[in-house]
Amino acid sequence: MKKTLLGLLLTLASATQAQQKLTAFEPGKVWPDDKGTHLNAHGAGVLYDKGRYYLFGEHKIAGPRGNSAQVGVHCYSSTDLYNWKDEGIALTVAPEGSGSEIEKGSVIERPKVVFNKKTGKYVMWFHLELKGKGYSAARTAVAVSDKATGPYAYMRSYRPGAGQWPLGFKEEWKQPAPNEANLKWWTPEWRKAVTEGLFVRRDLQPGQMARDMTVFVDDDGKAYNIHSSEENLTLHVAELTDDYQGFTGRWNTIAPAGHNEAPALCKRNGKYYLITSGCTGWAPNAARSFVSSSIWGPWQQLGNPATGPDADSTYHSQSTYILPVAGKKNAFIFMADRWTPKNPIEGGYIWLPLSFEGDQPRLQWADRWNLGVFDQPKKAAVAQ
Template identity: 30%
Template sequence: MTQHPSSSPALNERHGDFVAHPYDSILPGQVWLDTDGNRIQAHGGSIIEVDGVFYWYGENKERTTPGSGLWHWGVRAYASTDLYNWQDRGLIIPPVLEDITSPLHPAQKMDRPHIVFNERTGQFVCWIKVMGEDDQHTQASTVLTADSFLGPYETVRTGLRPLGMDAGDFDLVVDPGTKKAYYYFEKVHTDLVCAELTDDYTDVSGAHTLHFPHPGPPFTREAPAHFERDGRHYLVTSSTTGYFPNPSEIAVADDYHGPWTVLGNPHPGDQSRTSFRSQISSVFHHPSRRDLYIALADRWLPQLPQEMPNVFDVVAAMARGESEPRSGDGGAAVAAGLGENTAVADYVWLPIRFDGDVPIIEWVDEWRVEDFD
């Protein structure tokens, strides 16, 4: 990456061991600072373009340190025109602190916000997953709307169990032609569901299909990320192993509702089978680069040792009642989780290339948007 001197004192302000300078490339897995010199906090994130400006938004984990008891500190957004340099636009959905029962209270474990624009209503619609204080057993959704992307957002639904199901990780998709919206979510912990939304995008209509049935973690598919290319639909999913990285899986179909054909691991060059130690949260198609699709991923636990055993294999073996495989200190790291300090989680953004219709994600230390048509 080339770094240029800046005339802006804010850009040259020192924060810890890092100094923020303008970026002119993307460096996967490296610490990424905003234009004020702070770590970017937009985890489980997505990108939306509004009036020629890119907005990257996601979970604000700045206070989610070991022992804090805080799962999040709201939804934070950043603005950019080049995808390299990001200006902090603040908390577009702040935490609610005065009411512990609010789905936006940090104790209720909100995560993975997704925002889409409804052309019919002229509103931005945000869905969030809320795990609740008892974590994985009563997951529900909260829906908010706003007249501007930056808010303020008004809560219009809480405690929503779509189709009477507990809803986990998800993605929202709007068909560019029909403007019909689809909601891909993990039915905890069994299938992946494709549900159609109502015309205002704030509820499910009832029409839905079930896909990828599995007996339970770690086999259940979660973190669905949908994208479309040349009329074909793709879904990237993760195994259910918490914050520990595992091999991704990608499937293809000719329709939003499938049927889906599993193509396998989109990271064939990753010998560790950990998706380059990350979990994909969404796929962004650059609006002015015909074939640039970017897999946006979180490296939730950058402190994990690189030589740790593949966690999917570890959990799968334990689920079968076998002894936990160990390699150096890796097994202990899996058990301890090293405190799960997601406040220092990094990002792994990689371009997707296509071998015919097969998406492939390869590791590169540095890449530029300008290198793509």
Template identity: 35%
Template sequence: MLRRVFPPLLALVLGVFTLLVAGAPAQAAPVTVTNGTQFTDTTGAVVHAHGGGVIKVGAYYYWFGENRNPDNTFKAVSAYRSTDLKTWEFRRNVLTQSSAPELAVANIERPKVIYNTTTGKFVMWMHKENGKDYNESRSAVAVSDTVDGDYAWRGSFRPPSGTTSRDMTLFKDDDGTAYQVTSAAGNADLHIYKLTADYTGYDSLVANPWPNNFRESPALFKRDGVYFMLTSGTSGWNPNQQRYATATSLTGPWTPMTEIGDATAYGSQTAYVLPVQGTSGTSYLYMGDRWGNSMGGTVNDSQYVWLPLTFPTRTTMNLPWYPQVAIDTAAGTVTGVGGGPYYNLVARHSGKCLDVTDNSAADGANALQYTCNGGLNQQWRLQDAGGGYVRVLAQHSGKCLDVDGGSTADGAFVNQYHCTTGTNQQWRFDDQGGGYYRLVARHSGKCLDVANASTADGARLIQWPCGTGTNQQFQRPAV
């Protein structure tokens, strides 16, 4: 009897198991994404998710963003999904011009979606304009029962104070409380608002930490109990210096804004920071837009720049450049690929590394020697400047080794500064034998020198007439 019943039973169980497995996505394999490109979906069509945000539901990452008409006005908020953050499947246009009468002629920017576990609704917030100018400066809300379903329009409005609301983002804290961060007061301020329990309206203003700083494109995330706010300056479509601040409470106190990355965020602007959690931990992916409008095109010509954020300490952050980024969503790792080789520059007399003070990304941050420790602020890449000279770029910031003010004087300080065409940022590596080099500044003919031949941590780098001293000789082992 058991022999006669078991084969059909086994077939039924196996059939059900096969259906269940077929309906679930396979574990994502590691992928490599190339920066400064347009992405394509599984059909080969260009991915239009500009100014967007990502929410993870089950095994899938859902990416929402701007999709424009040829005249740059609103066409749709488009939704895509992926398990590996490279293979994007177009799901649908979840909000369109026909979703509400006021969307017929409009601009919708920076859509972000979060999930409300109490109401069971997916809630989208966005910046809404009239399609002609930036005079409306309103927030708007739409909701859906499913992450990639049609979103029902709930209207547009300004914050309770009546101030403007432009570039914005959403953040859901560990306790389920949701917040909107918006560029307010004509972009002069960044306001942090607590949302109502259903996430569809404003509850109260939580903080206005940087009045009159003119910041936009906010991205807010939390790591190890510390809130990070990453923003850009206001320069239209053109890229500019990104800055960030930290706090242990959203109400503050917040730190002042600190420079991060190079002077243009490598030609991009912050859209979102995505935590990628896996078996090896959590990494943080910078998602930036290289706007087509800054290159003579439109929003739909825009490219994407995705980079690994790194954290030298619990409250500090780097945005290094790599031409590609390797992502393993199963492991939770995001790492830079290519762009090297990268070198340490090790002073012969002290055995210490050329270092940018305090891991700073600021223009004018001191170049000094410090005990070698593997930090990105001690890693340097070389960029051809012609005539046998190179620019020497700090990997943590993308900024150049620079003789301050273009001075030709003995003892002039050497710092980091955003890269220019100046010859005070161009260096010739003169071979001194034994794997050591003198670095000769093109504008002055003088050598990079550890001041007073000091062996102490923190000794400044200067330029000085070239001699035979070992404090002017540097080894450059590849990292």
């Protein structure tokens, strides 16, 4: 009887917690969904559609296996960005032994969903690594659904840019330099060789590597896949087809040999802003930022957008997405993850308001804040 009563009390406590409406963001803290369970949507992106936000992220499990795809991509929905309803698994991994590229044990990272107005389809892109091959496949993959919440049907994966040179690639760069194979990494000569296509030439026929990624839809409806390529040394931006399910073959490089990953992109007053991280595995590092008047570049590198204590680790997190807040002009939320690779399901989320000083994006830590900060841009992002 005592055990039964205790169980009932715990159930009631959980239900009460699940029913409590959140009114602010508390970065880094446990973030319960409508069932009282910590959100399970890592490396996430957000889609705003018909008055509702949809959060898509990697579903993690406990233990080391949780860094591979054991379940799929989780979806949540919200009308206020604070309180999230569990919508279940939007993309389910295929069974082990099925031979599918997304079978259980593959790696599915950083899912992003966009809506295509021409086809009426919801299109999900993600970074895909094939089961048992580590991170050598370096592919980007696409799945499609008729509903925002899914289920999403897996289509295929790509190595983008196969047989296509990037924009502005000089004719003399199309042939390898005599000594480039023997260049020592990180020397000025090697950096110059990377800028002049050392890895682009290597991967021309199979297609370019595509790891950490995001998807951006511009004002004209054109969509782009921005991903870390060339052994994570150079970011690539590649134009998607009109249905958002493939590549046109038009692409370009961003910051060759800059060693950037975790790209997150937004557009403000006609300019494009990019926030990335360095490449230090699961360990956090200082974020980087860039600005350009064109999606194709040239991109100007700016400083670390983070300010204050722990800015050198981006508040112990890594960028995943920049979310435009619906109905508010130039209001953006910086989304990042606190990775816990030994027990991935415990990973936390850092959401902070993104402000600007001229062209420089700025982040300031807040223990608690709400969307009212965008109505008071000169005041601190603190909620009562």
